Amino acid sequence: MDKVNIKRLAEELKLSTSTISRALQDSYQIGAETKQRVLELAKKLNYQPNAHASSLGSRRSKTIAVVIPEVFDSYFALAINGIEAVAQARGYHVLIYLTHERLQLEQEILHAFQSGRVDGVVMSVSAETTSTAHIQALRAQGVPVVFFDRAADDIDTARVTTNDAESTYQGTCHLLERQCTTLVLLSISRHLSISRQRIEGYRRALAEHGISQRDDVIDCGQDPEANCELVKNTLEARPGIDGIISTVEMLTESAYQACAALHLRIPHDVKVVSFYNARSAAILNPSLTTISQPAFEMGKTAATLLLKALRNPKSTLVAENVVLPSVLTIRNSTTFVG
Amino acid sequence: MDKVNIKRLAEELKLSTSTISRALQDSYQIGAETKQRVLELAKKLNYQPNAHASSLGSRRSKTIAVVIPEVFDSYFALAINGIEAVAQARGYHVLIYLTHERLQLEQEILHAFQSGRVDGVVMSVSAETTSTAHIQALRAQGVPVVFFDRAADDIDTARVTTNDAESTYQGTCHLLERQCTTLVLLSISRHLSISRQRIEGYRRALAEHGISQRDDVIDCGQDPEANCELVKNTLEARPGIDGIISTVEMLTESAYQACAALHLRIPHDVKVVSFYNARSAAILNPSLTTISQPAFEMGKTAATLLLKALRNPKSTLVAENVVLPSVLTIRNSTTFVG
DNA sequence: GTGAAAGCGCTAACAT
DNA sequence: ATGTTAGCGCTTTCAC
Numbered sequence: 217m218d219k220v221n222i223k224r225l226a227e228e229l230k231l232s233t234s235t236i237s238r239a240l241q242d243s244y245q246i247g248a249e250t251k252q253r254v255l256e257l258a259k260k261l262n263y264q265p266n267a268h269a270s271s272l273g274s275r276r277s278k279t280i281a282v283v284i285p286e287v288f289d290s291y292f293a294l295a296i297n298g299i300e301a302v303a304q305a306r307g308y309h310v311l312i313y314l315t316h317e318r319l320q321l322e323q324e325i326l327h328a329f330q331s332g333r334v335d336g337v338v339m340s341v342s343a344e345t346t347s348t349a350h351i352q353a354l355r356a357q358g359v360p361v362v363f364f365d366r367a368a369d370d371i372d373t374a375r376v377t378t379n380d381a382e383s384t385y386q387g388t389c390h391l392l393e394r395q396c397t398t399l400v401l402l403s404i405s406r407h408l409s410i411s412r413q414r415i416e417g418y419r420r421a422l423a424e425h426g427i428s429q430r431d432d433v434i435d436c437g438q439d440p441e442a443n444c445e446l447v448k449n450t451l452e453a454r455p456g457i458d459g460i461i462s463t464v465e466m467l468t469e470s471a472y473q474a475c476a477a478l479h480l481r482i483p484h485d486v487k488v489v490s491f492y493n494a495r496s497a498a499i500l501n502p503s504l505t506t507i508s509q510p511a512f513e514m515g516k517t518a519a520t521l522l523l524k525a526l527r528n529p530k531s532t533l534v535a536e537n538v539v540l541p542s543v544l545t546i547r548n549s550t551t552f553v554g
Numbered sequence: 555m556d557k558v559n560i561k562r563l564a565e566e567l568k569l570s571t572s573t574i575s576r577a578l579q580d581s582y583q584i585g586a587e588t589k590q591r592v593l594e595l596a597k598k599l600n601y602q603p604n605a606h607a608s609s610l611g612s613r614r615s616k617t618i619a620v621v622i623p624e625v626f627d628s629y630f631a632l633a634i635n636g637i638e639a640v641a642q643a644r645g646y647h648v649l650i651y652l653t654h655e656r657l658q659l660e661q662e663i664l665h666a667f668q669s670g671r672v673d674g675v676v677m678s679v680s681a682e683t684t685s686t687a688h689i690q691a692l693r694a695q696g697v698p699v700v701f702f703d704r705a706a707d708d709i710d711t712a713r714v715t716t717n718d719a720e721s722t723y724q725g726t727c728h729l730l731e732r733q734c735t736t737l738v739l740l741s742i743s744r745h746l747s748i749s750r751q752r753i754e755g756y757r758r759a760l761a762e763h764g765i766s767q768r769d770d771v772i773d774c775g776q777d778p779e780a781n782c783e784l785v786k787n788t789l790e791a792r793p794g795i796d797g798i799i800s801t802v803e804m805l806t807e808s809a810y811q812a813c814a815a816l817h818l819r820i821p822h823d824v825k826v827v828s829f830y831n832a833r834s835a836a837i838l839n840p841s842l843t844t845i846s847q848p849a850f851e852m853g854k855t856a857a858t859l860l861l862k863a864l865r866n867p868k869s870t871l872v873a874e875n876v877v878l879p880s881v882l883t884i885r886n887s888t889t890f891v892g
Numbered sequence: 893g894t895g896a897a898a899g900c901g902c903t904a905a906c907a908t
Numbered sequence: 909a910t911g912t913t914a915g916c917g918c919t920t921t922c923a924c
Binding site: 231232233234235238245246247250269271272273274275 | 893894895896897899900901902
């Protein structure tokens, strides 16, 4: 029982390996009848093409990499689903790499991609990513990169984002319309483009309502407990706060728990709106007013753009910006309580 | 500017390609000084080894596959983190495949692994997986498979599970101790080993409390709305129900919403305990009593077992069963209300 | 429409 | 400690 490879098929059918190869690729040069025979024997012998040999020979791996900070938030979990859906449909494989929000890891990962392991990359930059030379270097090697959600501003490539500024603006306006007078915004990593955009939308809403605040952006970290403390301390230090807008799903928990610890009732004392994608929003205590990003679609779109670029050899990925809007869903955490 | 490969390095240093190859692999046969020179030039020229050529030549891909049903539940998201953590630490790469709970997809995915694309597989079977020939076939080809969470009973290999029966038993006892008299258990796919185990633990608890019930297992599907309807209909049809135990994170939402729709108060009218891993458990309305699996550790352990097996060529993966206990955390959804 | 042959870039005996 | 030499299994010109 020899291993079944292209050579074996060739021998059995008294054809050359190149004919077999072409037949398996459904090449137009091969006669229908021959194709038929090849496919039949391949199936009969349970032939499985060696992916590495194929990649080596063709210089295309049919593999894309997904580089993301974490998979805790529902956002990235849902985005993976979207990416995987289109990849699977097109016969592509998906390698997952987590940067754990560290620039150095991100650099190492991308650097290694120069080996040709992957044909392209779909990524969301880490919270630490200020310098982007590693991304540029990869692109210079001809590996296309598509950003989704968290993009690097200074790189001209396709990106799929949501209307960060606008949706935060809407969320903030919503709080203000519900009679909030003093707000705080929970943020991570201010040099992240999306963070800045969200803050900008927030500020614009405040400005339009004639409100000027200072020190109203709380920079949180990765540790939920520490963040909870941070929020708690802020709420204690400035008792007037009656509205919280959280820009990350993870921070919702900290906001709720900080309020609980201080016996502040939501929405009575403090109203909360959060970027949030998990279905649990509806069954929180109280149910949460959310800004939810179309995570699945964003992943799907990013992967689609990448695969499209991969189709023509001259992988020309133009600086295209697809914006998929988030939706504000009003629930009890911002109910007006006269 | 030629492409920089091992041959190029060899020429520049006037060494053979094999010496370069060995030096790069830190072989003991190579002199320290030579190694030094090779590594320096490699770095200087930004040499990146071609992963496919390497895999082809060595017949080892340094890649493992993760095959899971979905990434919606926090469980799998957390498990991915665990798997990725150990893979990254050992220089392995992680390919993600989603079966979307479909046996056919799972079969196709595993079948394709016979090509040598991956060195091993960490998997959780789909809800439809009754036949396991595809898994056996892969193992027969010498590709080791480690199960985590959802294992196939009839396959003798390493598996990492939680104490499904025992923890469900505990959760059920907890409900009974809180004076519940009529329970239902929300399940998916009864032929899944873990489902059966959980049901068994549940039944044992009931039996020990002298309770015999019928038709108390509700078989849910993948659609949250449909599941909600199902739960609602059951609660309506049998008004005595005062305790729900949900065996899947996703079903918690359906349980909560069904209760809300019927104006049943949790925990007053109905108490709820659920397998649940998301941090949001603490801020649900009411906060949820959970049985939480050590998801990250389970992923980590499964990957560790796989990589260990991969180290010795004779990939002997014995039928070893690592059980990491879940923890019951009591919150308000099961508070006793006299 | 099919075949011959030269790689793809690296690994791994086998030599020395 | 280093070199020689075959592959690994497939793709892809270039012939016919």
